Amino acid sequence: MIxxxxxxxxxxxxxxxxxxxxxxxxxxxxxxxxxxWWLPALLLSYLCIRVASLADKVVFFLMISIIVVVGTxxxxxxxxxxxxxxxxxxxxxxxDSIKVNGDQLSxxxxxxxxxxxxxxxxxxxxxxxxxxxxxxxxHNLNLQITGEVTPIMAATNRxxxxxxxxxxxxxxxxxxxxxSQIQSCVxxxxxxxxQLLSWRQQLYLHFMRFPKPLNVYLTGLIIGKFDGDxxxxxxxxxxxxxxxxxxxxxxxxxxxxxxxxxxxxxxxTRELVERWLLILLPLYCLFVGAGVGIRRAVFLTVLNICLHxxxxxxxxxxxxxxxxxxxxxxxxxxxxxxxxQLSFGMxxxxxxxxxxxxxxxxxxxxxxSLPLLLYFxxxxxxxxxxxxxxxxxxFEVIILPIIIGVAxxxxxxxxxxxxVNGGLTALDQCLHFVAxxxxxxxIFGQPSLIIVTGLVMTAFWILNQTQQRNRLKGSVVxxxxxxxxxxxxxxxxxxxxxxxxxxxxxxxLITTPFHRQTVLIDTGGxxxxxxxxxxxxxxxxxxxxxxxxxxxQQGISHLDAIVLxxxxxxxxxxxxTLLQSIPVVRVVFAQGLTQNPHFYQKLVDPMIKPHYFPVLxxxxxxxxxxxxxxxHPFQPGMGANEDSLVLYTELGHKRWLFxxxxxxxxxxxxxxxxxxxxxxxxxxxHHGSKTSSNPDFIQQxxxxxxxISSGRHNRxxxxxxxxxxxxxxLRVPYLNTQTSGMITFRYSLNGNYHVRVFGVKP
Amino acid sequence: MRCLLCAAQFHQTLSVQTxxxxxxxxxxxxxxxxxxxxxxxxxxxxCPSCQRYQEKRTVCQDCQFWQAKYPGESFRHHAxxxxxxxxxxxxxxxxxxxxxxxxxxxxSVINDFFRHHQFDTYCCLPxxxxxxxxxxxxxxxxxxxxxxxxxxxxxRQSSQPQAQKNRQQRLATPQIYxxxxxxxxxxxxxxxxLLDDIYTTGRTLTHARMCLREAGFKGKIVxxxxxxx
Numbered sequence: 001m002i003x004x005x006x007x008x009x010x011x012x013x014x015x016x017x018x019x020x021x022x023x024x025x026x027x028x029x030x031x032x033x034x035x036x037w038w039l040p041a042l043l044l045s046y047l048c049i050r051v052a053s054l055a056d057k058v059v060f061f062l063m064i065s066i067i068v069v070v071g072t073x074x075x076x077x078x079x080x081x082x083x084x085x086x087x088x089x090x091x092x093x094x095x096d097s098i099k100v101n102g103d104q105l106s107x108x109x110x111x112x113x114x115x116x117x118x119x120x121x122x123x124x125x126x127x128x129x130x131x132x133x134x135x136x137x138x139h140n141l142n143l144q145i146t147g148e149v150t151p152i153m154a155a156t157n158r159x160x161x162x163x164x165x166x167x168x169x170x171x172x173x174x175x176x177x178x179x180s181q182i183q184s185c186v187x188x189x190x191x192x193x194x195q196l197l198s199w200r201q202q203l204y205l206h207f208m209r210f211p212k213p214l215n216v217y218l219t220g221l222i223i224g225k226f227d228g229d230x231x232x233x234x235x236x237x238x239x240x241x242x243x244x245x246x247x248x249x250x251x252x253x254x255x256x257x258x259x260x261x262x263x264x265x266x267x268x269t270r271e272l273v274e275r276w277l278l279i280l281l282p283l284y285c286l287f288v289g290a291g292v293g294i295r296r297a298v299f300l301t302v303l304n305i306c307l308h309x310x311x312x313x314x315x316x317x318x319x320x321x322x323x324x325x326x327x328x329x330x331x332x333x334x335x336x337x338x339x340x341q342l343s344f345g346m347x348x349x350x351x352x353x354x355x356x357x358x359x360x361x362x363x364x365x366x367x368x369s370l371p372l373l374l375y376f377x378x379x380x381x382x383x384x385x386x387x388x389x390x391x392x393x394x395f396e397v398i399i400l401p402i403i404i405g406v407a408x409x410x411x412x413x414x415x416x417x418x419x420v421n422g423g424l425t426a427l428d429q430c431l432h433f434v435a436x437x438x439x440x441x442x443i444f445g446q447p448s449l450i451i452v453t454g455l456v457m458t459a460f461w462i463l464n465q466t467q468q469r470n471r472l473k474g475s476v477v478x479x480x481x482x483x484x485x486x487x488x489x490x491x492x493x494x495x496x497x498x499x500x501x502x503x504x505x506x507x508x509l510i511t512t513p514f515h516r517q518t519v520l521i522d523t524g525g526x527x528x529x530x531x532x533x534x535x536x537x538x539x540x541x542x543x544x545x546x547x548x549x550x551x552x553q554q555g556i557s558h559l560d561a562i563v564l565x566x567x568x569x570x571x572x573x574x575x576x577t578l579l580q581s582i583p584v585v586r587v588v589f590a591q592g593l594t595q596n597p598h599f600y601q602k603l604v605d606p607m608i609k610p611h612y613f614p615v616l617x618x619x620x621x622x623x624x625x626x627x628x629x630x631x632h633p634f635q636p637g638m639g640a641n642e643d644s645l646v647l648y649t650e651l652g653h654k655r656w657l658f659x660x661x662x663x664x665x666x667x668x669x670x671x672x673x674x675x676x677x678x679x680x681x682x683x684x685x686h687h688g689s690k691t692s693s694n695p696d697f698i699q700q701x702x703x704x705x706x707x708i709s710s711g712r713h714n715r716x717x718x719x720x721x722x723x724x725x726x727x728x729x730l731r732v733p734y735l736n737t738q739t740s741g742m743i744t745f746r747y748s749l750n751g752n753y754h755v756r757v758f759g760v761k762p
Numbered sequence: 763m764r765c766l767l768c769a770a771q772f773h774q775t776l777s778v779q780t781x782x783x784x785x786x787x788x789x790x791x792x793x794x795x796x797x798x799x800x801x802x803x804x805x806x807x808x809c810p811s812c813q814r815y816q817e818k819r820t821v822c823q824d825c826q827f828w829q830a831k832y833p834g835e836s837f838r839h840h841a842x843x844x845x846x847x848x849x850x851x852x853x854x855x856x857x858x859x860x861x862x863x864x865x866x867x868x869x870s871v872i873n874d875f876f877r878h879h880q881f882d883t884y885c886c887l888p889x890x891x892x893x894x895x896x897x898x899x900x901x902x903x904x905x906x907x908x909x910x911x912x913x914x915x916x917x918r919q920s921s922q923p924q925a926q927k928n929r930q931q932r933l934a935t936p937q938i939y940x941x942x943x944x945x946x947x948x949x950x951x952x953x954x955x956l957l958d959d960i961y962t963t964g965r966t967l968t969h970a971r972m973c974l975r976e977a978g979f980k981g982k983i984v985x986x987x988x989x990x991x
Contacts, residue, residue: 015763016774016789019781053784315773352778464778 010058011312017059020051022321024063025070029332032074036449043453066325074332088146089113091177092188093121095140095201096225096289100125102537105134108171112142118171120152121145123179128534138201139187140194147179156501156741157546158758159378159446159553169333196287200225207407213428214406214421220246221403224288230540232428235435240373240384244395249293249343254396256281256301274305292327292340296347299323316351320344338376342369345456353463362389364463367478371455374444378552382440387431399424438583445489445555455481489555492516494746495652497681500524500550501737501758502542504687504711504718505570508658510626510651511556513749517624518556521563521647521658523547525573543574548581550742558582560624562610563647564589565660567599567639570687579610588613588621590645592636599639615645617673626651631670631677632662641686642666648677652747657701659685659692667697680704681745684727684734687711688719695726706734707743714738765793766863767852788873791866800852801844803990812964813841813990828964835971836982840879841961841990842871849989853960860897865904868988873908881984882951884909887939887958887970890917905988906957914943914954914977915970924966932963939970941977948974953982961987 014021024047031040044067051063090112097108105123125131152174155162167173189198200223207218213232220226224247226233236242243250256277263273285298300323307314314322324344327334334340349368353361366385373380381387406420434440447455455478462474491514500507502524510519524542551559562584564572578584591614593599615621616636621628628649637643644660657679662670667685671677682703685692687710698706706727710718719736727734735743735757742758765772772793780787790797803813809822816822821829828837843849856864886902894900903911918938927935956970967985974983 016776016787019776023781050782050784054786056786313771313773315775317775318773351775354777460778 008312011314013056013058014062014318016315016318017054017056018318018321018325020047020054020059021063021066022324023047024051025066025325025328026335028067028070029074029328029335032071033332034336039449039453070328070332073329088144088183090142090144091121093141093143095138095189095194095198096204098134098137098141098201100131100135101539102531103131103535104537105131108173109143109177118173119149119175119177120167120173121177121179123147123182131534136205138198138205140189140198142186142188143179144183144185145177145179146181146183147177149175149177152176156737156758157550158742158744159549159551160546161549166337169336193286196283200287200289209411210406210417211421213424214417217245217399217403217424218407221251221400222247222288222407224291224294230538231432235432237377238379238435238441239381239387239431240369241387241391241431243293243339243342244391246291247288247294248291249297249347250392250396251400252294252297252301254400256297258401274308278302278305292334292337293343295327296323296343299326320347320351338372341372345369345372349460349463352460354466355463359389364459367459367462368456371447371452371459374447375449375452378446378549378555379441379443381435382442383434387434443552443555443557444486446553447485447489451481451485486555490516494748496747497651497656497745498550499683499707499709499737499743500547501740501742502546502709502711504714504716505542505573506565506660506683506687506709507542507547508683508709509551510649511554512625512651513747515625516556517560517626518558519561519563519623519626520547520559520578522565522571522660523562523574523578525569525571525575527569527573541574541577543577544581547574547578551582559584561586561588563623563628563645563658564593565646565658566590566641566644567593567596568641568661571661572599584610586611586613586623588615588623588645590614590630590633590637590639590643591616592633592643593639595636596639617646621647631657631674632666634669634673641691644685646670648679652749652753653751654680654747654753656681656683657703658683661686661689661692663691664694664697667692667694671697671700675700678702682706682732684708684719684723686718687714687716688723688736689716690720690722693723693726695730698726698730698732703732706732708734708736708738710736710738712738763789763791765796766791766867767796768793788870790870791863797867797871799848801846801848803841803844808990811837812839812961815844815990824964828968832968832972835975837964838984839961839964839967839990840875840984840986841988842868842875843989845960845989845991853989857897857901857959860899862899862904865899865901865907868905869908872906872988876909881953881955882981883947883954884911885914885954885956885970886911887956887966888913888915888917890919892919893923902957902959905959909957911957912943912947914941914947915939915973916942924962929963932965935965935969937969937973938966939973941973943977945977948977948979951981953984954979956983956985958985958987960989960991961985962991 024044027040027044027047031037031044034040048063051060054060091109092112093107093109099106103125105121105125107121108118109121110118125134152164152167154164164174189195203223204219204225207222208215208227210218216227216232226246233242236245259277260270260273264270281298281301285294288294300319303319303322335344345368346365349365350361353364355361355364362385366388370380402420406417409416458474458478458481462471462478465471465474492511493513495513496509496511498509500509503526505524505526506522507524508521510521511517524547526542559582562575562578564575564587587610589612594612594614613621615630617630617632617634619630621630626649628647630645631648632646633643641661642663642665644662644666646660646662646666647658649656649658655678659682662685677700679701680703682698682701682705684706688708708719719738724734735755737743740757744756744758745753746756747753763772763774764770770793774790776787805813806819807815807817808819809816809825810819811821811825814822814824825837829835852864852867855861884906886900886906889897889900889902916939918940920938924932924935954974956967958967961967967987971983971985
């Protein structure tokens, strides 16, 4: 009784003050584990002053304790130093994490002896039979394996998806095990959570037997496992409606409301329904994979039921603050991804929103989400606002009920399935068409964190205003911030020369300051090994994974020129993808390359036909305001290494030589034809192979700095020790993408240079 | 939170400005639907000088009467609400029955007003001592508790409260206030705001105004009442 009275007192005391404690929790989590610590530190200290000015000791004390608790929790889950795990070991793989792609098996596992540590598991399947076994498996597996433990690779390029960060924040995983041999394999579904996961996988396999794209909707909307193909996913995230296809908070609320609706129709009492929901919802949350949105929805429903039981009334702002605090205490990384930020940001925006019209509300949600979308995906589709207005009701009222209905139909009612499937196919095609319309997609680039914070705060200020004049004022500030950020990205003060870390291969981006012009030298690519059909993986190539996100992050929406040095796969293997995904004005290559049938295949069917420029040594090129001189090859060839196009240029008063894969003979040819040629920066030919980089050549050029572009653990052993010794002997310092990741030189027109490597964290 | 007037549960959703701005946050004591039932004064249909309800925006007869009586004065009065049944009920509960909690009902509206209108000195009209003893609190001062007020006036013992007189009797009331404050308080301020709960004929506020003049105040005197009858 006394406890209840004290709780009541505390609740009354904290009423409509909980938002401060929630904000403190968020800022602390950001401060401990995020980038740019000074920004959250500044905001947090302001929050402390603000709460102190409330002159409420209880609130202040609670805020300080939340800061301390979240701070320690967040600090404790920082990644520890990597230690090695002995092999062979016994591991336990989660049933619903097993994925089979071509001949690759992947999953999430825990070590059986120390349950706490989890890691990714990769295994190369040996035979089609083995593949079939794992594809149809829905049990949790206990495996005894030998293999190699490696830390998960961090991103090595700007704009690239950082798997290491993602795995740590989403699953607390920092190692991957590359399994070389599986010694034994047994089922283990004893734990009740394992049983739940096994059922989930069973249902997943059942749904996957439905025709496409119905199966994608079924798995996404019912068990929260969104497995569409890559283009579909890309299209939907570009349109900003990807959250509709996978189970989210929005859908869970619709489901719960549906349950209440039908239960009351069936004359169940509300109390009974609430009691069942209280038991079933947390289990359901685990079953569907506990995404942030789902966690928020389930917690809110549970909180509502509890409050209803004790007959307390709380405001919406207090409820969301409590959920924020509880979820952050459970997982300090909750808000480090786009999904979490959007889920909480949008519900907070809806609560604070004071515009009454539906369009105004949707507009406000867009204003609040736009900066986050730009920060994480660098571009914005103009159709997003309208599509959300149409698609949200469509999903909630039509698609979700239909999908749930279809899921419970017996499997042999195929005509209904094919009817629904036909409708969904038509919908997908419409969406694909809209997504592929390039003019609607604005490539913005990545705005800075300060501007993003400013934009989000302004958006919240706008949506909270009731007076037209104040809204207008806020909109002007918002627009100004957006335009300033756009200008900063698209009209930079500095030019850059960037060696993209594309793996084994070359890809170099050159841009000019102010009115930015862009030239890409080579695209990179992978040598395709012959594979049997069951071994073929569905995967993205280097251009899609690395180059295109980097260009988007820089706000580059078209290339003024692509230079192709020669026809090897590691230089232009991904040319076709690039030409299909981004408009290119000119393509420059050495004469004779078009005679090569391999090369010609790659130019088939690009969306926009660029102009082709075949060149030879002695040709002067004016590419997008930059002057290049070709110094090699001297006669047309077939595009082999020795026919490489070598380009000389001056950027910001420094001389550069881009050498492609030219061999020692070619290098000697260059110094005999151009005996007075000197450079400041030299791209070492052929990834540092000893077949190139003749000492006489380098001695004559007298470079200040050398650059090597080669892949990690490449099969050719590039760069060769011999080349590195030559460089050391001639006292030429060098950087290699193999160890430094992406290497960027920024220059201004007056010749100031500074170099920045993206860095590979140990 | 429970509304003091209708006893219903209600919530306050803080605005972004309140969350970010420094300073304490008031908890409202009445729900917005109860507060909305009081009729705020519409300046389009009010006397510009005393806020009395009328069709035109010209100075009303009352004000012309006061102007003629005290030619040297410039009369300027602010008020927030009209006097209607709802307001009558409120004052019945607050003043007659003495529900002290109701003093906070209008505090957010009053605070909003004084955020935009500021004066050098604020002075509440005091009740006479006997009624103060009966009620147990100063009802005017309680309404304006967020302002720093000075006690400059004292009310003489009167036989009958103003509310129980008719209009003629009210206007005929002789001076009921005397100056009780420190005379030095009148030297510096350029403007004094006189605060009262209800403005009916303007007699009491004008008495208070003249009392200050007799005490030697030369600056601007503006009057304010929560309600204009």
